[in-house]
Amino acid sequence: MAHAQVLSAVGLIRPSRRRGFCPACRLFQTGDAPQEIAAPALIALGFLIVGALAWALTIAWSRAMDDMAMGLGSFDQFVASWAVMMAAMMLPSAIPLVFEFAQNTERRRGWQAATALLGATYLSVWLVFGVVCYTLYNAVGMPWPNQGLIGGAALVIAGLYGLTPVKRASEAFCRERCALHGPLPFNLMRSAVVVGARYGLSCVGCSAGLMVAMVLIGMSDLLWMIVLAAVVLVYKIAPAPTPRSMVVLSVALVVLGVLYAVRA
Numbered sequence: 110m111a112h113a114q115v116l117s118a119v120g121l122i123r124p125s126r127r128r129g130f131c132p133a134c135r136l137f138q139t140g141d142a143p144q145e146i147a148a149p150a151l152i153a154l155g156f157l158i159v160g161a162l163a164w165a166l167t168i169a170w171s172r173a174m175d176d177m178a179m180g181l182g183s184f185d186q187f188v189a190s191w192a193v194m195m196a197a198m199m200l201p202s203a204i205p206l207v208f209e210f211a212q213n214t215e216r217r218r219g220w221q222a223a224t225a226l227l228g229a230t231y232l233s234v235w236l237v238f239g240v241v242c243y244t245l246y247n248a249v250g251m252p253w254p255n256q257g258l259i260g261g262a263a264l265v266i267a268g269l270y271g272l273t274p275v276k277r278a279s280e281a282f283c284r285e286r287c288a289l290h291g292p293l294p295f296n297l298m299r300s301a302v303v304v305g306a307r308y309g310l311s312c313v314g315c316s317a318g319l320m321v322a323m324v325l326i327g328m329s330d331l332l333w334m335i336v337l338a339a340v341v342l343v344y345k346i347a348p349a350p351t352p353r354s355m356v357v358l359s360v361a362l363v364v365l366g367v368l369y370a371v372r373a
Contacts, residue, residue, distance in 0.1 A: 149211030152224050156200055156207050159228075163196035171331040181243055181324070190328060191239040195232055198338040199312065202345040203231055206308055210301070217297050227301040234309025238317070242324045251325075260326040261370025267318030268362030271355060279314025280344065316341050326369065336365065 170190055181187045210227055214220040253259060270276050313320075319337050326333050343358065 147212075149208055149215055152211045152221065153204050153208040156204055156228055160197055160200035163193050163200065166193050167197045167334070168331060171328070171334070181246055181328070184243065187243050188236070188240065191243075192232065192236055194323075194328060194334070195235040195239070198334070198341060199232070199235060200228065202342050203228065203308070203312075205346075206304070210304060214297060214300075219297055223297045223301040226298060227305040230302050230305030231309045231312075234306060234313060235320075238313055238320065239324075242321060246324060256325070256327075257372070258370050260322065261366045261368075263318075263322035263325045264366030264369055265363050266366075267322050268359040268366060270318040271359040271362065275314065276318075277355075279311050312345070315344055322366075333369070 167190075170193070182190075207224060207228060211220065211224045214223055217223075251259075319340060323334065323337055328334070340358070340362065
């Protein structure tokens with residue numbers, strides 16, 4: 110199948126329409142019909158660019174966060190860095206939902222703003238989760254002298270959590286949220302908030318163990334941030350796991366936790 114047909118089949122390009130979106134973007138040709146980049150694809154690309162910029166900022170900040178290596182810093186500093194880190198780690202895995210939401214709402218007024226609101230709501234759920242972690246972290250007087258062992262133990266627990274019914278149910282619900290199943294039934298902005306919040310909560314249920322481990326390990330550790338971001342992508346983007354693959358991934362996290370504790 111030609112590349113243009115593949116892109117058309119997944120909805121990334123479509124036949125150019127009179128007065129359609131971005132008529133100058135006719136980059137592909139299928140037979141005699143010029144093609145244009147679909148507006149929902151451009152919106153999804155915008156989210157991907159935001160995620161890439163967040164990664165660039167996260168990398169820059171991680172090199173200047175030595176003062177936070179043994180703590181989470183001030184509240185304002187934590188909230189800013191956590192919000193950017195969540196945009197870097199979690200937005201790319203939300204692209205399928207963003208794209209489908211944009212496809213389902215493109216013909217409705219204000220769909221671009223609604224799609225942006227969905228992304229903001231999704232990140233807000235993770236921001237609230239981070240604030241809760243920050244509060245509990247300081248309430249128990251962390252960091253402790255053996256903080257490295259605690260970070261390793263958190264990774265081990267995250268691996269074991271992957272085998273629990275709660276994790277499996279959250280992952281199934283998370284995948285279901287990525288399929289909106291037709292037109293949205295009520296006010297578009299309300300739909301965006303509901304979809305973003307439900308997806309965010311299911312995502313928290315799926316990846317909370319990894320994010321808690323990230324807080325305990327330290328947000329200035331770029332290598333572990335990349336490793337955990339890759340695990341999140343596997344959780345959310347890869348095909349539905351088999352029991353064997355779930356065990357393999359959980360064992361891998363346990364091993365990583367042990368290695369981290371030994372290194373610490």
